[in-house]
Amino acid sequence: MAAMGAMMLASCDDSLDFYPEITTNESNTMDKIEYYEAEVNNWYSWLPKLMDNGKIQGLAARDGDSDFGVGMSGAISASKMSQPEKNDRYNVYYEHVRSINYLEYYASNYYKGDQADLDVYRAQARFFRAYESWLFFRDFGPGTIVRGVLDPTSPEVMADRNTRDEFVDFMIEDLKWAIASGCLPKESDIRNTANEGHVTVGAANALLGRICLFEGTWQKYHTEMDEYPEANHPTTSGSRAERSRYLLEIGKEALENVIADNSYELFRNEALGDASYKYMFILESSVARNPAGVLKSANKEYIFANRFDNSTKLAAQNWVHTYRSSGMARHLVESFGTKDGSPRSTDYSNPRYWCHENMDPRISELGVNFMGYMWTYSSKRDNYDEIGTPTVNSTISFLPGVSKWSVETTCGANDASYDIPVIRLGGVYLDYAETLCELNGGAPIAVSENAHINLLRKRVSMPVKSSWTLDEIRNERACELYFEGYRVDDVRRWAKGDELFGVDLEGLYIGKTEAERKNVFIANPCYTVQVKSLTQDILDTYRWMQLEKDGKTLFVFCDPNNPPTYDQAAAKKGPDGKTLFVAGDPTKTLTNGVKISDDGYYLIEEKESRKFEKRTYMLPIPVDQMVLNPNLTQNPYWN
Numbered sequence: 001m002a003a004m005g006a007m008m009l010a011s012c013d014d015s016l017d018f019y020p021e022i023t024t025n026e027s028n029t030m031d032k033i034e035y036y037e038a039e040v041n042n043w044y045s046w047l048p049k050l051m052d053n054g055k056i057q058g059l060a061a062r063d064g065d066s067d068f069g070v071g072m073s074g075a076i077s078a079s080k081m082s083q084p085e086k087n088d089r090y091n092v093y094y095e096h097v098r099s100i101n102y103l104e105y106y107a108s109n110y111y112k113g114d115q116a117d118l119d120v121y122r123a124q125a126r127f128f129r130a131y132e133s134w135l136f137f138r139d140f141g142p143g144t145i146v147r148g149v150l151d152p153t154s155p156e157v158m159a160d161r162n163t164r165d166e167f168v169d170f171m172i173e174d175l176k177w178a179i180a181s182g183c184l185p186k187e188s189d190i191r192n193t194a195n196e197g198h199v200t201v202g203a204a205n206a207l208l209g210r211i212c213l214f215e216g217t218w219q220k221y222h223t224e225m226d227e228y229p230e231a232n233h234p235t236t237s238g239s240r241a242e243r244s245r246y247l248l249e250i251g252k253e254a255l256e257n258v259i260a261d262n263s264y265e266l267f268r269n270e271a272l273g274d275a276s277y278k279y280m281f282i283l284e285s286s287v288a289r290n291p292a293g294v295l296k297s298a299n300k301e302y303i304f305a306n307r308f309d310n311s312t313k314l315a316a317q318n319w320v321h322t323y324r325s326s327g328m329a330r331h332l333v334e335s336f337g338t339k340d341g342s343p344r345s346t347d348y349s350n351p352r353y354w355c356h357e358n359m360d361p362r363i364s365e366l367g368v369n370f371m372g373y374m375w376t377y378s379s380k381r382d383n384y385d386e387i388g389t390p391t392v393n394s395t396i397s398f399l400p401g402v403s404k405w406s407v408e409t410t411c412g413a414n415d416a417s418y419d420i421p422v423i424r425l426g427g428v429y430l431d432y433a434e435t436l437c438e439l440n441g442g443a444p445i446a447v448s449e450n451a452h453i454n455l456l457r458k459r460v461s462m463p464v465k466s467s468w469t470l471d472e473i474r475n476e477r478a479c480e481l482y483f484e485g486y487r488v489d490d491v492r493r494w495a496k497g498d499e500l501f502g503v504d505l506e507g508l509y510i511g512k513t514e515a516e517r518k519n520v521f522i523a524n525p526c527y528t529v530q531v532k533s534l535t536q537d538i539l540d541t542y543r544w545m546q547l548e549k550d551g552k553t554l555f556v557f558c559d560p561n562n563p564p565t566y567d568q569a570a571a572k573k574g575p576d577g578k579t580l581f582v583a584g585d586p587t588k589t590l591t592n593g594v595k596i597s598d599d600g601y602y603l604i605e606e607k608e609s610r611k612f613e614k615r616t617y618m619l620p621i622p623v624d625q626m627v628l629n630p631n632l633t634q635n636p637y638w639n
Contacts, residue, residue: 083621100128123181137211140621205254213438267298282407286311339462512599549567614636
């Protein structure tokens with residue numbers, strides 16, 4: 001690898017690493033333009049997968065520390081964190097920035113060709129420096145700004161952190177430089193070329209809009225900043241309001257530039273219909289993971305993504321198995337509305353109360369329907385013309401299972417190759433709607449039928465709204481962006497930790513009273529024909545039927561023209577006297593020891609254990625960094 005590539009592997013005690021490990025002659029090596037291209041291409045390996053990858057946090061894994069029920073680590077959402085000795089995510093930021101800054105150092109000192117030839121790499125360097133700074137900033141707040149290559153005498157080595165405003169302006173400056181350079185292409189100009197997947201002007205504008213929305217709302221809602229010690233750079237509420245509007249205006253223009261770019265469109269395939277939302281996330285390059293046979297080349301929604309390929313770049317992570325076993329908590333379930341605008345069902349005796357046919361289709365695409373079919377990564381189903389060996393979600397779960405990111409055809413456990421969207425158009429539409437609403441003082445905004453946030457509704461056949469409130473926009477973010485790494489950032493910037501994180505973490509409804517619990521759906525048995533004996537004729541002919549007697553319910557997969565009686569089904573017999581396959585226990589009652597919240601919901605974790613503390617709005621600077629540089633100021637409330 002070139003000198004810069006070798007330096008990426010160097011290990012130093014100080015996270016502000018400044019000692020390069022040089023294994024080649026710089027003047028000979030770095031005079032070749034292909035080495036600059038190779039180094040920039042290497043930076044794309046820093047993009048997130050779904051699960052954590054070494055020092056790089058996974059996109060879906062980040063949602064595991066929210067109120068939506070996935071992972072439920074509690075480090076942030078329940079403030080179950082102490083100051084660590086070290087934090088790899090802190091260190092990797094300066095490692096990556098060092099590699100980026102060396103590009104300019106070598107370009108200025110060793111490249112003998114036309115410097116303009118390197119501007120396309122400089123533009124990508126500015127984008128990546130802003131992107132890496134953003135990942136750092138959203139967790140740790142501002143760091144020490146490093147614009148160039150350091151040596152032991154550089155003032156940055158022992159400097160305190162920059163102010164919040166300075167660090168944000170640093171990111172904005174880099175992105176504006178990259179955009180103004182004219183060197184970043186439009187996505188439409190590189191699609192289906194060897195450069196597809198590289199940084200575009202649309203990606204730079206979208207990232208600029210996201211950063212400005214994050215900090216613009218942070219400045220507006222974090223009134224506790226008045227309590228920060230002087231070293232943490234406090235600001236008055238008046239100056240914060242002015243700063244907030246300044247940032248939101250910058251973000252608004254950037255997001256409008258993305259929307260005006262004709263490179264992108266929401267993914268919807270007419271054959272897939274409303275299920276386009278689900279299948280978009282598992283599109284692959286040469287293997288069709290959907291019944292319409294659509295490949296990822298049809299997806300024009302992704303603006304910046306970690307790209308994979310069935311032949312050349314597999315995920316090497318078990319996405320297809322891991323996320324099928326995840327679960328959705330009450331906060332997420334109750335974020336979804338109905339197609340006709342009526343209140344969500346409270347008929348808890350119906351096991352589909354949370355995902356029935358009148359609900360927003362996205363919840364059924366996210367969650368696994370009760371008595372619905374599930375094909376897993378080992379389903380022995382190579383295409384959608386085959387039945388394979390599906391399973392039936394006959395287990396009444398306290399926590400609805402998740403189908404987002406899960407495949408329905410046979411796939412090696414670590415062989416998924418769908419792209420991971422760092423930024424997609426759906427997120428841009430939501431960022432834009434929220435930015436407009438915040439600039440409108442939080443008052444409702446008017447949105448035409450075919451504009452931004454309403455297009456997300458139309459994609460899944462949900463009614464559009466002529467007017468959107470701030471709460472409705474925030475709610476739409478929950479429905480659309482679940483499992484894509486947004487929730488922790490959203491709750492933090494809204495300063496809603498107490499309200500959304502510091503409460504009971506709940507699953508589905510069980511019942512407030514003992515009498516209610518005896519008839520709630522989780523205590524009902526369900527029967528089905530043996531799944532392995534299914535044929536296409538059975539799938540086409542049989543239907544799930546609900547049988548009731550004396551307030552009790554059975555679910556039976558049967559010929560609707562010849563259903564068994566309740567007594568026959570309870571005796572595990574069909575109308576023809578043949579034995580039915582039992583997919584549930586007729587004697588099942590509420591499991592002993594299951595915790596139930598005061599509201600009657602399955603209690604995952606009680607609020608007493610989830611007290612949110614405002615210190616975790618930002619993570620602590622690790623101990624090793626405070627020792628290396630005693631001039632660093634710790635984040636508020638961690639001392």
